[in-house]
Amino acid sequence: xxxxxxxxxxxxxxxxxxxxxxxxxLTQTIPLPGVKGRFDHFAIDTKGHRLxxxxxxxxxxxxxxxxxxxxxxxxxxLRKPTGVLYLSEPNEIAVxxxxxxxxxxxxxxxxxxxxTVGALDDADNVRLDPKTKLIYVGYAAGALAVIDAATxxxxxxxxxxxxxxxxxxxxxGSRIFVNIPDAKHIAVIxxxxxxxxxxxxxxxxxxxFPMALDEANHRxxxxxxxxxxxxxxxxxxxxxxxxxxxxxxxxxxxxxxRRKRLYVSCGEGFVDVIDQRDADHYQLRExxxxxxxxxxxxxxxxxxxxxxxxxxxxxxxxEIRVYQPQK
Numbered sequence: 001x002x003x004x005x006x007x008x009x010x011x012x013x014x015x016x017x018x019x020x021x022x023x024x025x026l027t028q029t030i031p032l033p034g035v036k037g038r039f040d041h042f043a044i045d046t047k048g049h050r051l052x053x054x055x056x057x058x059x060x061x062x063x064x065x066x067x068x069x070x071x072x073x074x075x076x077x078l079r080k081p082t083g084v085l086y087l088s089e090p091n092e093i094a095v096x097x098x099x100x101x102x103x104x105x106x107x108x109x110x111x112x113x114x115x116t117v118g119a120l121d122d123a124d125n126v127r128l129d130p131k132t133k134l135i136y137v138g139y140a141a142g143a144l145a146v147i148d149a150a151t152x153x154x155x156x157x158x159x160x161x162x163x164x165x166x167x168x169x170x171x172x173g174s175r176i177f178v179n180i181p182d183a184k185h186i187a188v189i190x191x192x193x194x195x196x197x198x199x200x201x202x203x204x205x206x207x208x209f210p211m212a213l214d215e216a217n218h219r220x221x222x223x224x225x226x227x228x229x230x231x232x233x234x235x236x237x238x239x240x241x242x243x244x245x246x247x248x249x250x251x252x253x254x255x256x257x258r259r260k261r262l263y264v265s266c267g268e269g270f271v272d273v274i275d276q277r278d279a280d281h282y283q284l285r286e287x288x289x290x291x292x293x294x295x296x297x298x299x300x301x302x303x304x305x306x307x308x309x310x311x312x313x314x315x316x317x318x319e320i321r322v323y324q325p326q327k
Contacts, residue, residue: 023288024288024326025326027324029322031317035318036318037055037058039056039057039296043086056098060074061074075093079098086108092114101120103116103118133150136169138178139163142164144189162183177235179211206226210222225250248267250264251267262274263325265294266295294309304325305322
């Protein structure tokens with residue numbers, strides 16, 4: 001091929017790539033002046049247009065108005081806030097506190113403390129079973145606490161091999177899948193019997209922290225840090241079906257069922273967007289640049305928004321970046 005023709009061909013290819021629409025469109029930036037340290041988990045009040053952000057390093061819960069892009073309230077007096085849950089029917093916000101081993105419930109209108117559940121050392125991730133109204137809290141050297149959302153009282157505890165990180169509940173089934181990085185496996189729990197029924201080893205790729213679930217296609221997505229890899233498991237067999245490289249220091253992972261897409265937030269300074277071609281085949285679609293250390297995120301499918309927490313770095317204040325997923 002002649003040099004001129006080759007140059008034209010490359011120009012056309014580059015132009016086509018440049019014109020490909022972005023998968024995440026930045027629509028808003030919410031400043032968090034004075035908020036220091038790293039972030040942990042989020043929750044959302046979709047109807048009330050409120051975002052709840054656990055500012056772990058700042059020992060606060062930041063309550064944000066997603067319409068005005070301003071802080072409504074800063075709840076102080078927390079100690080290493082981690083997991084956050086919004087309960088719409090009683091209009092309450094529940095926050096796990098890792099350093100004091102508590103799970104605190106706050107009134108969603110006044111932001112006053114309503115009740116505290118204790119004895120939850122290193123309380124971390126939180127999930128709600130919408131059918132049974134049971135709350136699950138990962139804590140201690142290896143357990144999930146079970147709390148009745150109506151009475152706010154503990155009803156049980158499920159023992160695990162080591163401290164649990166991200167976990168996901170089946171909506172149609174009765175299983176919970178739990179990342180246990182120190183035990184190098186995924187624990188599978190029957191939440192009716194409240195016992196571990198299986199463990200799936202994580203061997204080649206370890207430090208399994210974030211997790212997402214595609215229940216319809218029987219696929220579990222696990223983000224690993226050592227090395228940086230996305231591993232896809234078949235939930236029918238417990239076996240990995242494929243894996244692919246991702247950016248470093250992943251901390252959150254979400255499945256967009258509407259677009260058949262995964263969002264992987266990584267502290268290296270990117271959000272990796274991965275297309276699901278089918279249940280066994282995945283391809284990196286886009287690597288969205290963010291800022292080093294920005295690894296905490298939240299995807300709200302009901303409002304079609306992806307939130308990314310960007311921590312304070314140098315003279316750049318902390319902020320929440322709001323993206324709208326595109327087709």
